[in-house]
Amino acid sequence: MDYFLDEEQSMIRDLARQIADDKVMPVRAELDEKEEFPWEIMKTLAQSDFFGIYVPEEYGGLGKGGFELALVIEELSRACLGVSTTYAANALGTYPILLYGSDEQKRKYLPGIASGEKLVAFGLTEANAGSDASGVQTTAKLEGSEYVLNGTKQWITNGGEAEIYTIIAMTDKAKGARGASAFIVEKGTPGLSFGKKENKLGIKASSTRELIFENCRVPRENLIGKQGMGFIIAMKTLDNSRTGVGAQGVGVAQGAFDAAAAYARERHQFGQPIISIQAVQHMLADMATGIEAARALVYSVARFIDSKVKDVSKESAMAKLFATDVAMKVTVDAVQVMGGAGYMKEYPVEKMMRDAKILQIYEGTNQIQRNVIGQAIIKESARL
Amino acid sequence: MDIIVCIKQVPDTAEIRINPETNTLMREGVPSIINPFDLHALEAALQIREQLGGRVTVLTMGPPQAEVSLREAVSMGADEAVLLSDRAFAGSDTWATSYTLARAIKKLGAHLIFCGKQAIDGDTAQVGPETAEFLDMPHISYIRKIEEVRDDYIRVERMMDDGYDVVESSLPVLLTVVRELNQPRMPSLKGKMAAKKAVIKKMGMADIDAREEDLGLRGSPTQVKNIFAPEIRAERRMIGGTAEEQVYTLIKELRESKCL
Ligand SMILES: Cc1cc2nc3c(=O)[nH]c(=O)nc-3n(C[C@H](O)[C@H](O)[C@H](O)COP(=O)(O)OP(=O)(O)OC[C@H]3O[C@@H](n4cnc5c(N)ncnc54)[C@H](O)[C@@H]3O)c2cc1C
Ligand SMILES: Cc1cc2nc3c(=O)[nH]c(=O)nc-3n(C[C@H](O)[C@H](O)[C@H](O)COP(=O)(O)OP(=O)(O)OC[C@H]3O[C@@H](n4cnc5c(N)ncnc54)[C@H](O)[C@@H]3O)c2cc1C
Numbered sequence: 301m302d303y304f305l306d307e308e309q310s311m312i313r314d315l316a317r318q319i320a321d322d323k324v325m326p327v328r329a330e331l332d333e334k335e336e337f338p339w340e341i342m343k344t345l346a347q348s349d350f351f352g353i354y355v356p357e358e359y360g361g362l363g364k365g366g367f368e369l370a371l372v373i374e375e376l377s378r379a380c381l382g383v384s385t386t387y388a389a390n391a392l393g394t395y396p397i398l399l400y401g402s403d404e405q406k407r408k409y410l411p412g413i414a415s416g417e418k419l420v421a422f423g424l425t426e427a428n429a430g431s432d433a434s435g436v437q438t439t440a441k442l443e444g445s446e447y448v449l450n451g452t453k454q455w456i457t458n459g460g461e462a463e464i465y466t467i468i469a470m471t472d473k474a475k476g477a478r479g480a481s482a483f484i485v486e487k488g489t490p491g492l493s494f495g496k497k498e499n500k501l502g503i504k505a506s507s508t509r510e511l512i513f514e515n516c517r518v519p520r521e522n523l524i525g526k527q528g529m530g531f532i533i534a535m536k537t538l539d540n541s542r543t544g545v546g547a548q549g550v551g552v553a554q555g556a557f558d559a560a561a562a563y564a565r566e567r568h569q570f571g572q573p574i575i576s577i578q579a580v581q582h583m584l585a586d587m588a589t590g591i592e593a594a595r596a597l598v599y600s601v602a603r604f605i606d607s608k609v610k611d612v613s614k615e616s617a618m619a620k621l622f623a624t625d626v627a628m629k630v631t632v633d634a635v636q637v638m639g640g641a642g643y644m645k646e647y648p649v650e651k652m653m654r655d656a657k658i659l660q661i662y663e664g665t666n667q668i669q670r671n672v673i674g675q676a677i678i679k680e681s682a683r684l
Numbered sequence: 685m686d687i688i689v690c691i692k693q694v695p696d697t698a699e700i701r702i703n704p705e706t707n708t709l710m711r712e713g714v715p716s717i718i719n720p721f722d723l724h725a726l727e728a729a730l731q732i733r734e735q736l737g738g739r740v741t742v743l744t745m746g747p748p749q750a751e752v753s754l755r756e757a758v759s760m761g762a763d764e765a766v767l768l769s770d771r772a773f774a775g776s777d778t779w780a781t782s783y784t785l786a787r788a789i790k791k792l793g794a795h796l797i798f799c800g801k802q803a804i805d806g807d808t809a810q811v812g813p814e815t816a817e818f819l820d821m822p823h824i825s826y827i828r829k830i831e832e833v834r835d836d837y838i839r840v841e842r843m844m845d846d847g848y849d850v851v852e853s854s855l856p857v858l859l860t861v862v863r864e865l866n867q868p869r870m871p872s873l874k875g876k877m878a879a880k881k882a883v884i885k886k887m888g889m890a891d892i893d894a895r896e897e898d899l900g901l902r903g904s905p906t907q908v909k910n911i912f913a914p915e916i917r918a919e920r921r922m923i924g925g926t927a928e929e930q931v932y933t934l935i936k937e938l939r940e941s942k943c944l
Contacts, residue, residue: 311876319870349873362873 316375324379331505348418359410365606370547377551381655382505393420418463432681459509480530491516502654549623556634594623614676624659685738721800721870759871770888775901786818787892811897
C-alpha cells in the first residue's frame with residue numbers, strides 16, 4: 301500500500317532497503333550462528349548517516365523524526381532482527397539525552413551519536429526490576445561534584461559494545477518512584493564493567509549483557525534533567541521508542557511473509573503449487589492483512605508522536621502491542637506454510653520465529669502494554 | 685590532491701537482452717547503472733581524499749541522461765561532477781572517447797586520474813590507457829592495491845595472470861582498477877540530499893578546445909563491418925573408463941584431431 305512518503309522519506313527507506321538486501325541478508329544466518337556482533341553493518345549504517353536520522357541538524361543529524369526512524373528499523377528488521385535491535389537500541393539510549401538533556405550534554409554527546417562513531421545503550425532493567433521498574437536498586441550518591449553509582453543492570457542491549465550508557469539509578473530510595481534519576485555514563489569510566497554475554501533464543505547478533513557499577517564515579521554534569529526525574533525520563537523514552545519496536549514487528553513479519561509466499565509458489569504437492577491450496581492461501585491472506593494493519597497503525601502513531609503531542613503512552617503502547625503480536629503470529633505461520641523446510645536453517649523463517657519472540661517481551665511486555673492502554677482508558681472514561 | 689574519476693553509464697547487463705534480428709542491445713527499459721568497475725575507482729579516490737585531502741571530480745561523457753550516474757557518484761561522496769555532452773561527441777569509438785575525455789581532463793587538471801578496468805558493455809578496456817596516451821601521461825592498469833600514495837608519488841600492485849607487479853610512478857598518472865581493489869561504499873543520506881541539489885558542470889566541444897574532426901563518428905577510425913552473435917557449438921562428450929583408459933582415449937582423440 302502507498303503511505304504517501306515524501307521524497308526524502310522514500311530516499312531514506314530505499315537506501316535502508318538496499319543496505320538490508322545487500323549487506324544484511326547475505327550475512328544474517330552467519331551472524332546468528334556465530335552470535336557475532338554486527339560491527340560491519342553498523343559501520344555501513346554509520347557511513348550512510350543512519351545513526352543521525354532523528355538527531356537535530358544542529359547536532360550533526362538529519363533532523364527527521366520517529367517516523368523516518370521507523371522506516372529504517374522496518375527495513376532492517378525485514379532482513380534481521382538482531383541487527384535492527386542493535387540499531388534501534390541506540391535510539392532507545394539516545395532519547396533521554398534528546399528529550400531531557402541540557403544544551404551542553406547535547407553538544408557533547410549527540411554529534412558522536414549521529415555520526416555512528418559512538419553506540420548507545422539504555423540501562424533500566426535489573427534482576428528485581430523488570431516489568432516493575434520501581435524495583436530499581438542501583439544507587440547514585442552525590443559526593444561533592446560527582447555521583448557514585450553502585451549496582452547491576454541486567455540484559456542490556458549493546459552492553460559492552462556501546463560507548464555511551466544512559467542509566468536509571470536511585471538518588472533517593474525513600475522517595476520511591478520519585479527518587480530515581482537518569483545519568484550518562486561513558487564506557488571506560490573506572491568502576492563500570494560488563495558481565496557475560498547472555499546466550500539467547502534469538503536476536504543472537506545483538507549483544508545482551510550486565511552492566512556492573514562498583515563505585516563508578518561520574519561528574520555531576522552527567523545527570524540528565526533534574527534529580528528525581530529518572531522514571532519520567534524512562535517512561536517518556538519508552539513512549540518514543542516503542543513505535544520502533546512496532547516497526548521491528550512489521551519488518552520481521554514482512555520478511556517472513558515474503559519468504560513463505562515465495563516458497564508456496566514454488567513448492568508442489570498433489571500436483572499443484574501449494575499456494576493454490578485454499579488453506580494455504582487463507583493463512584497467507586491473514587498474514588498479509590495483519591501486516592498491513594500493523595504497518596498502518598505503526599506509521600500513524602509514529603507520525604502522531606512526531607507532531608509533538610503531549611501524551612502518547614496509549615497510542616505507542618497500541619502500536620507496539622499490535623505489531624509485535626502480529627509478528628509472532630506471522631512468523632509462526634510462515635514456518636507452518638513452509639512445512640519441514642520452514643523448520644530448517646536453510647530458510648530464514650525459523651530464525652525469524654525465534655527472533656520475533658523478543659518483541660513481545662522487551663521495552664515492556666505486551667501484558668504491560670495492555671496495562672498502559674487500560675490505564676489510559678480509565679483516565680479517558682473518567683473524563684466523559 | 686585533485687582526483688578525477690572517469691565513470692561510464694552502462695545498461696545493467698544483468699537485465700539486458702539482445703535483439704535477435706539486428707544483433708544490437710535492446711536498451712529500452714533496461715535500467716542504467718554506473719559501470720561497476722568505476723565504483724571501485726571512485727571508492728579508491730574517496731579513500732585517498734580522506735587520507736590526503738583534496739577534491740574528487742567525477743567525469744562522464746554521455747547523453748544528458750548520464751547526469752543520473754553523476755548524481756549517484758555525488759551521493760557516494762564525490763565533490764564535483766562534470767558531464768561531457770555534445771552532439772559532436774555522438775558515435776565515438778574508444779579512440780574518440782579517449783581523445784574527448786583527455787581534452788576535458790586537460791582543462792580540469794588533476795594529479796590522479798582513475799578509470800575502471802573496462803566497461804561492462806563495450807568491454808574493450810582501451811579507454812583508460814588511450815586517455816593516458818592522449819594526455820602524454822603514464823598509466824598503470826589493473827591495479828588491485830594502492831600500497832602508498834603521496835603528493836608526488838604512488839606505488840601500486842598491478843594484477844597479472846601469474847601474480848602481481850609492484851609499480852611505482854610519479855604523478856600525474858592514470859590508473860585503471862580491478863574489483864579486488866576495494867569494496868565500494870553505499871551512498872549516504874546526506875550525500876543523496878546533496879546530490880539532488882548538486883550543480884552538474886556541463887562541458888561541450890567548445891569548452892575543451894577539441895578539433896571537431898577528431899570527435900564523434902568523424903573522429904572514430906573504428907569501422908563496424910558486421911555485428912553478430914557467435915554461434916555456440918558446444919559439443920560435449922564424457923570419456924568413460926578407468927583413469928588410465930580415459931587418458932589413453934583422450935590422447936588418442938587429441939592426436940586424431942591434430943590438437944597434439
Ligand atoms: C534480549 C533482551 C534485551 C533487553 N534489552 C534491554 C535494554 O537494553 N535495556 C533495559 O533496560 N532492559 C532490557 N531488557 C529487559 C526487558 O525490558 C525486560 O525483560 C522486560 O521489561 C520484562 O521484564 P522481566 O523480564 O523481568 O519480566 P517480569 O517482569 O518478571 O515478567 C514476567 C511475566 O509476568 C508478567 N507481568 C509482570 N507484571 C505484570 C503486571 N503488572 N500485569 C500483567 N503481567 C505482568 C509479564 O508480562 C511477563 O509475562 C531486555 C531483555 C531481553 C530479554
Ligand atoms: C567497435 C565499436 C564501435 C562502437 N561504435 C559506437 C557508435 O557508433 N556509437 C556509439 O555511441 N558508441 C559506439 N561504441 C561504444 C563506445 O565507443 C565505447 O563504449 C566507449 O568508447 C567506451 O569503450 P568501452 O565501453 O569499451 O570502455 P572501456 O575502455 O572498457 O572502459 C574503461 C574505463 O574507461 C572509462 N570510460 C569509458 N567510457 C567512458 C565515458 N563515456 N565517460 C567516462 N569514462 C569512460 C571508465 O572509467 C571505464 O571503466 C562502439 C564501441 C566499439 C567497441
